[in-house]
Amino acid sequence: MFLDKLRQQGWLELFINTNLGCSVSDLVEFYARCSVTDGRLFSEVNGVKIEFDAHELGEILGIPAIGFDIYIREGKFVLGKARLVELAQKLSQQSGLKHLMAITKSDMLPLCQLLFWFVIKNVIP
Numbered sequence: 001m002f003l004d005k006l007r008q009q010g011w012l013e014l015f016i017n018t019n020l021g022c023s024v025s026d027l028v029e030f031y032a033r034c035s036v037t038d039g040r041l042f043s044e045v046n047g048v049k050i051e052f053d054a055h056e057l058g059e060i061l062g063i064p065a066i067g068f069d070i071y072i073r074e075g076k077f078v079l080g081k082a083r084l085v086e087l088a089q090k091l092s093q094q095s096g097l098k099h100l101m102a103i104t105k106s107d108m109l110p111l112c113q114l115l116f117w118f119v120i121k122n123v124i125p
Helices: 002-009 012-016 024-032 054-061 073-079 081-092 110-123
Strands: 035-037 040-045 048-053
Touching: 002 012, 024 040, 048 054
Parallel strands: none
Antiparallel strands: 035 040, 040 048
């Protein structure tokens, strides 16, 4: 099922191409120096500065990146703070909630949990 989802996203070749490899030490350096600001990733490896966003990374890797910004944490604010508070109120069943908060699945109604799992397992992939 995982491979089917990768195929549907157009990412399968990226994961099954055994000719692609990486240097573990370079990867460690990349992550150690990695930072993300305004949707752009910045790092440095062997003195080479690296900067890209999701769209550019998709082009580099030859994979689709359309809509990726919606799935990352920063992208959720496209809904607006008031709408996010409203969703948090509904999902947590706390109508008096005034501030954004993380909602765990155990805080949700069973129907909301079912919808959550449907979206995570079927819609997003």
